Amino acid sequence: MTSAIADSLERFVRECVIPSESAFAAEGGVDTARSSTLTGLQDEARERGLWNLFSSAHPSAALRDLIVLPDLAELVGLSPILAQAALHALNPDALVMELLTALGTDEQRDRWLPRLTDGAIASGYCMSEPDVASSDPRSLRMEAKRSGDGFLVSGRKSWCTGASTPGCRFLVVVAVTEPEADPRRRHSLLLVERNDPGVKVVAERRVLGYSDALRGGHPDIEFQQARGQLLGAAGDGLSAAQQVLGPARMLHSMRLVGTAERALGLMTARLGARNVGGRALASSDLWIDRVGGARIDVEGIRALVRAMVTHPDRALAESIVKAHVPGAVARIVDLAIQAHGADGLSSTTILADLYAHARSLQISDGPDEVHRRVVGRRELRAR
Amino acid sequence: MTSAIADSLERFVRECVIPSESAFAAEGGVDTARSSTLTGLQDEARERGLWNLFSSAHPSAALRDLIVLPDLAELVGLSPILAQAALHALNPDALVMELLTALGTDEQRDRWLPRLTDGAIASGYCMSEPDVASSDPRSLRMEAKRSGDGFLVSGRKSWCTGASTPGCRFLVVVAVTEPEADPRRRHSLLLVERNDPGVKVVAERRVLGYSDALRGGHPDIEFQQARGQLLGAAGDGLSAAQQVLGPARMLHSMRLVGTAERALGLMTARLGARNVGGRALASSDLWIDRVGGARIDVEGIRALVRAMVTHPDRALAESIVKAHVPGAVARIVDLAIQAHGADGLSSTTILADLYAHARSLQISDGPDEVHRRVVGRRELRAR
Amino acid sequence: MTSAIADSLERFVRECVIPSESAFAAEGGVDTARSSTLTGLQDEARERGLWNLFSSAHPSAALRDLIVLPDLAELVGLSPILAQAALHALNPDALVMELLTALGTDEQRDRWLPRLTDGAIASGYCMSEPDVASSDPRSLRMEAKRSGDGFLVSGRKSWCTGASTPGCRFLVVVAVTEPEADPRRRHSLLLVERNDPGVKVVAERRVLGYSDALRGGHPDIEFQQARGQLLGAAGDGLSAAQQVLGPARMLHSMRLVGTAERALGLMTARLGARNVGGRALASSDLWIDRVGGARIDVEGIRALVRAMVTHPDRALAESIVKAHVPGAVARIVDLAIQAHGADGLSSTTILADLYAHARSLQISDGPDEVHRRVVGRRELRAR
Amino acid sequence: MTSAIADSLERFVRECVIPSESAFAAEGGVDTARSSTLTGLQDEARERGLWNLFSSAHPSAALRDLIVLPDLAELVGLSPILAQAALHALNPDALVMELLTALGTDEQRDRWLPRLTDGAIASGYCMSEPDVASSDPRSLRMEAKRSGDGFLVSGRKSWCTGASTPGCRFLVVVAVTEPEADPRRRHSLLLVERNDPGVKVVAERRVLGYSDALRGGHPDIEFQQARGQLLGAAGDGLSAAQQVLGPARMLHSMRLVGTAERALGLMTARLGARNVGGRALASSDLWIDRVGGARIDVEGIRALVRAMVTHPDRALAESIVKAHVPGAVARIVDLAIQAHGADGLSSTTILADLYAHARSLQISDGPDEVHRRVVGRRELRAR
Known part of the structure; x- marks a missing residue:
């Protein structure tokens, strides 16, 4: 079956995605949040059974087969951004889908996962912080204080990929919730609604000249007492x-x-x-x-x-x-x-x-x- | 005197230009055709006697002094785009000013040079052609036919730097006017008005992610019987x-x-x-x-x-x-x-x-x- | 069985060859034609069944098993010259053994192969010519003229690896024997006795400072009517x-x-x-x-x-x-x-x-x- | 005058040195301690007034003129080893001549300098030590103990350039004589006679395949109570x-x-x-x-x-x-x-x-x- 998927993916990339690149570029390419070329490709991908191909939501679960994966991935890499976008395999959504699937409660999954999987909504991911070397995640220091059955998040995150996309409904945020624990066990993942009044986009940035609006840019976010909910166990964030x-x-x-x-x-x-x-x-x-x-x-x-x-x-x-x-x-x-x-x-x-x-x-x-x-x-x- | 200029330029670059870079970036940087930060810097440059510094229009004619030139140029290079824009030393205008000064008739100079030198208008430069390796200018083949006391230009040019800037009033165009001559003597420079009905911008392009709107982009132009006037002698274009x-x-x-x-x-x-x-x-x-x-x-x-x-x-x-x-x-x-x-x-x-x-x-x-x-x-x- | 060979080879290289490197170096290393350290290692290799390991003369024919070959070859590469010498896998002998085995007549094989395989005698290989780019073997031009049932070889070869080793008894020489044929079919391999009066070593050279006496140096040879015998079919030399x-x-x-x-x-x-x-x-x-x-x-x-x-x-x-x-x-x-x-x-x-x-x-x-x-x-x- | 020297040197290098390279190589090149080709070139250099050209012993003291020096040095670099050897500008002698001239007592100079300058004798230089990174000379630790009006040197030096040349008569040795001083002031230079019974060459080494016998190799020396005499002030060795x-x-x-x-x-x-x-x-x-x-x-x-x-x-x-x-x-x-x-x-x-x-x-x-x-x-x- 995997070879059938590989054939199907190859046809899709070579016959649909690559020939659409110039139309996509004319609409603004990665710097546009809305592209009808992309929407058309996404519809085509759904029809061909390739939507969410690299996600655990896909019936073939291609991601887990280490033998066929390099072949599939190479095909996507021929047009890496547009093909991933067409297959719904672009971060942060691809990453957040896996996190929700693996760690979410039934309630959390019910609330976000179907619409996220379907592409009806989008997500953001907030890990990096200004003045902290991202290469050493244990030094991330934004804290979230327990409050009721959730947390209140305050502080600044940078490079919040996805946060500025129009459809973004929630963010996955890495924050220190157990400040007294061992440095590897201090951080948790929190779900924060995008329209929480404590979520404020404060800086957009271009990357090598590109705004990357397609995947919601990479803005900074200033959190001010924003409400967050644990995703997974407290202290498990980094692992x-x-x-x-x-x-x-x-x-x-x-x-x-x-x-x-x-x-x-x-x-x-x-x-x-x-x-x-x-x-x-x-x-x-x-x-x-x-x-x-x-x-x-x-x-x-x-x-x-x-x-x-x-x-x-x-x-x-x-x-x-x-x-x-x-x-x-x-x-x-x-x-x-x-x-x-x-x-x-x-x-x-x-x-x-x-x-x-x-x-x-x-x-x-x-x-x-x-x-x-x-x-x-x-x-x-x-x- | 040159050392006084070097001091003045150094202060201008370090105290005015570099500290303005982030404001300029926030306005869109090289991708914006209009920046009040830049306008302010240009006013400052005029006041300090640095406007057109590297042009033959500047009283010090710094460009000709090979000893001091490297020092001055290094200072500009600390912030190459914004400093050049502030000093009115950015191509294509810097190049076109020199061409007009060296080759223009009195009438041509009177018409364009004062306003171009002053920055009131801008120019464009059209040399490259699609499917011709720019590294071999003798193979440029767009032709211009004699018509009355001028020429009619037809064909396509690419990478027409400056042509899309709002203030652009005229273009310098390299075209074959002497098709029978030796390959090195076939081309002439022609002046073409930007608003000639035969000048049609047909394609914009970004360069490594940037639109370069600041210097008028790099569009293609389709010339259709546009009227051109010799700048310099016929056949002297390439030299x-x-x-x-x-x-x-x-x-x-x-x-x-x-x-x-x-x-x-x-x-x-x-x-x-x-x-x-x-x-x-x-x-x-x-x-x-x-x-x-x-x-x-x-x-x-x-x-x-x-x-x-x-x-x-x-x-x-x-x-x-x-x-x-x-x-x-x-x-x-x-x-x-x-x-x-x-x-x-x-x-x-x-x-x-x-x-x-x-x-x-x-x-x-x-x-x-x-x-x-x-x-x-x-x-x-x-x- | 191959894994037993790999184990045996690994022990030999790590326990015998590498620890002998400094004694070998003290005897002159690759610049000496006679080393008792090497002789000892060769005896050890015979005893362990590793002599001629990479040759078709070895019972395991390791050379043909593409799966195990990389592992074996890596082990040899840990000490590439000394290990090859100890295993009798160094060129030109290794190459000449394969040529004789594949192409030799019964008489040729009987005469040379047992002693060569055993290491009792050595061989030389003469392909390169001065002023001919070795990268294009078809341009090799030294000719051999038919004479009786053999050939008379005259001309100069360079980089005749092996020719100066004391035990060298014969040379394999690439020469044009069919000057009228297609360039790919002009050359033949010839066997020439080393002590033929028409074989004269005329220049020794060092390679990056080394004489490489161990494998018989890389001298030039001037052939003057030396007698040669076909090895393989006429015209088949290059292939x-x-x-x-x-x-x-x-x-x-x-x-x-x-x-x-x-x-x-x-x-x-x-x-x-x-x-x-x-x-x-x-x-x-x-x-x-x-x-x-x-x-x-x-x-x-x-x-x-x-x-x-x-x-x-x-x-x-x-x-x-x-x-x-x-x-x-x-x-x-x-x-x-x-x-x-x-x-x-x-x-x-x-x-x-x-x-x-x-x-x-x-x-x-x-x-x-x-x-x-x-x-x-x-x-x-x-x- | 310097330009006359440059002309003379250029002729010497191009007309004498470079054309002698292959004869020198045939004699063994840098791996031979005695070359008649070299002796001939040295005689020629003396005759042309180029002997010791880069030394303070030369009347023109070319070494001190920073303007002409690069030109002269480039000429020597066209054939760096043979030309330096021909001009008597090769280390360690070139270095030792400068040290003796600058630091020697009248008696020390009288004893060694004329013959060294003339090339009648040679010298060696002993600084490096096994297991000490030469990049940090302060960590050199071989000691010399005061004894009478001199020192007794014991310990091992490596890379003693010059020590194995047949004409070598004395060594300059870096040793700790003031162990209690600041690390920068602990070392002194000592003169040790080459034929002192406490000087024993214990290891020769090749460098990238070359023995460098021409300049006396780079052996290790084991000093055993060898007698040394201060060259310059105690503690001044490193500076x-x-x-x-x-x-x-x-x-x-x-x-x-x-x-x-x-x-x-x-x-x-x-x-x-x-x-x-x-x-x-x-x-x-x-x-x-x-x-x-x-x-x-x-x-x-x-x-x-x-x-x-x-x-x-x-x-x-x-x-x-x-x-x-x-x-x-x-x-x-x-x-x-x-x-x-x-x-x-x-x-x-x-x-x-x-x-x-x-x-x-x-x-x-x-x-x-x-x-x-x-x-x-x-x-x-x-x-």
Whole structure:
């Protein structure tokens, strides 16, 4: 059955998503919160049984099959943002669906999950804080005080992805609820309604030039006595988040293999089409060498990702992959940009979007340095 | 006197321009065509005698003094876009002012130059064409036919910087007017009024996520029998453009030295301010090593630029500098981004803007590959 | 059974070969033609059933089992030269044994193979020519003229590996015997006795400082009417050589994975043992980061090599691996050198030997550029 | 006058030294302690007034003229080892001559200096110790005990350059003589006769494959109650050594600019001479690009070295240059090796020697990491 899904997904991505990219870009691309192109693709995905494909809500539960997952993820990575949006696999909603499913009470699930799963509403995720290195989540310090059967949340969160999307109805917030506990057991996840009067969006920011309105931007939020409800057990916040973020990191990198293939495909097409001084660039030794190098790099990235999927030490394997893949893919995309000249920089091609996506992943979910440090310390201890 | 200008410019950049960057960013930054922050800075620049500083219109004619120029340009490069905009030194207007001054008839100059110099109107520059490698300007093929005492221009130009700015009144267009001549003598510069009915903007594009509305975007234009007037002699187009673009390339790189200094300064400030695990990042061996490497790179770039200023072979020196500096500076800015974590990617800092600026210069005015090729061929011939 | 061999090989390499490295180095290492340390190791290998392990002469025929081969080869790569020498797996003998086995007549095999297999005699291999790019074997031009039932060989060969070893009894020589045929069918392999009066060694050379006397150096040979005998069919020379060299390339890279592991292991040991300013280097962020990066690189190289083993297009997979692995491993070894300071450069450690070995493989058996070109052209054609 | 010296030196290097390289290599090159080619060059240098050119013993005292020095040093760097040996400018003798001149008593100078200056005898230099990071000289711990009017030296030194040369008559040894003083004031320089019965050479080592017999190798020495005499004041050892080593570092880098020029020149010559597939490599886009990049790098290195000569902070400038130049030059030489194929690795060309020379300088006189750290810390403090 999984191979039927792979076929179906491949047709969807190649026949529907990629051909829609320029219409999507003309509507504003990732900087627009509403795109009829996207809505059409989402309807198509539902019809083809691909809606929520990478979520536990999908009947095939593709996410759990480690053998077929890299193939599926690569297909999505060919057009990573638009395909994920079309499949309803974009964060924060994808992440929040998993958290609600795994940790929510019946009441919480009943209230939010069906509409979130369906795409009728959206969610936001609030973890980072200003002046705290996100690479060390234990140092997150915003507190929530118990009040009645819930909590009152006060303080500032930054990079609250999703919070500015029009359909956003609630936020998942990481806050210190057990200040006296061991640092790994201090934080809880809280559900906060988006329209709580204590929730105030105070700063929007662009990321490498993009507003990312499509996924609700990345604003700061000032919480002022906002009411929150526990999601999962008190003190479990960091470990619950980690349990969902770990596989998400691996999935990011699997998709990026497809992104690198896309960039390489665009590069070879361009080199074949463009003449300089009466000679196709594709017959230039320099570009043949670079294409050869890029193909070798893509095969190396793919092989590493697939080898690490079955590595016995999951955390180490995730760090190896996360430290290597986004940067390597960003360099391939950058080379494809250079092969396109000015068009590569511009919204005429999808390359600048792909670059921003890959480059951002060298920082989000733990910067390269943090993951290399994890790997290096493990190696030195193993000595 | 030049040192008085340098002092004045330094105060202006450090006391006025840099402190205005966040207000400018809040107004939309390079993506806004109208910024009151910018208008205020421009007024201030006029008052301080710095308006048009790098243009031949400025009494000090700083542009011609090769000794002081690197110092001045570095100061501008500390905040390259906003400072250039404040000084009225941004292309295409800076370029077009020089072309009009050097090549315009009295009538042409009287008509456009005073208002352009004053900033009351703006200009556009149309050189690139779709499907033609800009690195080989002789292959530009849009034609203009003689008609009366002027020309009728028909065809498509791409990357028409400036053409979408609200104040744009005229365009400088490179077109083939002497199709039978030697390839180096076929093109002429033509002046075309922006509101000519045959001038139609047909495509806008973003560059690495930015619309660049501040300098009028980079749209395509479809010319349909638009009326053009010779600027300079028929057949002189490419050599005239080269004469102005050559020094401009050098100037770009001189400014980028300041841009690299700015990024390095932001990086060290951030590393000093940010703690991870109770220890300032500034005391991490890894970041000390990277800062050391960045300082060495900045000194290397600066030394190269200054050494090449007096190189006897101007064209070779321009290619050496243009092939090396933008990429080297983009890497330093990229490192500063990484040192800032997510803030480095975001519009909270100026780093993403600086990156897009430096990275674009690896392609505009001749991609790195073209300039390396010039240098490599010269070397192999010199053998 | 293969796993028993792997265990046996691992014990041999770790308990016998590696502990013998310094005694071998004290005898002159790769620069000595006679080493009692090596003789002892060879006796030990025979006793343990590991002699000729990677040759078709070995009962297990390990070379043909693609699943276990990478594991075995990695073990050898931990001490690549000494282990290969101990196992009788060093070129040119390893290569010549395969050629004789595959192509030799009964008479040729009877005459040379038993003694060669046993290590009683040695062989040389003569392919390269001065002023001919080895990357294009079809351009090799030394001719051999038919004479009686054999050939008379005249001309100069360079890089005749093995020819100066004391036990060398015969040479395999690539020569044009069918000058009128298609360029791919012009060359034959010829057997020439080493003591033929027409065989004259005319130049010895060192390679990155080493004489490589252990494997008979890399002299030039001037052939003057030396008598040669066909090995295999006339005109089959290049394809026969290719059939043996292709898998050899893959095997080189498999071994280099072990070489990279060795370098990484030496690096972490040194960092743990060395204090600077009262602090172990192993606790320096900079070196932790580099160790992390090296581990990631090793995993990437290993994953690529193993993925390419089962790639359907063998020639492409060989080029991907050959273009990537030696350079990547040379960089890891170079980093380990730097971690050791002056000791890393010196014969106190094995690192300089490992570097020379890996670096040389970026050129021998086709330089990186040639293999990247193969990959790039395939990619551009596949478009 | 300096320009006359530059002319004379240029003729000597180009007309005498470079053409002698292959004869020198045939005699064993840097691995031979006695070369008649070298003796001939030395005689020629004396005759032309170039003997001891870079020493304070030379009438022109070229070493002190910072303007002409880079030009002279570049010329020497074209053939760095042979030219230095021919001019009597090779360490340790060059270093020891300066130390004796600056610090020796009349008696010490009378005894050693004339013969050392003349080349009749040679010297050795003993600073490094096993298990002590040379990058932190204050941690050197071999002690010398006062005894009569001298000292008794016991302990082990490593990397005693010069100690194994046949003419070596005395050693300069760094030892702790004031164990109670501040760490910067504990060490003294001592003169020890080479034939003292307490001087025992215990280990020879090769460096990247070379024995460096030409300059007396780099053995370990075990001192057993060897008699030493103060050179300079007690406690001044480290500062005296630093005063001579600092400029030497700068001089090393100046020479390396010439080494890079040499490698680039060999590379372009080879590319012009070698055909692959009927086309000169010099017309390959890939190699044109690499040659262009190498030329740009050479100009960048040269400009940095020359800019740093006049930098007000000498120690910082030395670290900037020392951290950057050897590695950058090693990469250029490595590229030239690749352009030569197997010949580049071999003693057929001088490239492998040049590589070993440049690569070693990334470690000797302070590894790159130490100098980058100096620069990085300065930058972070300057914030």
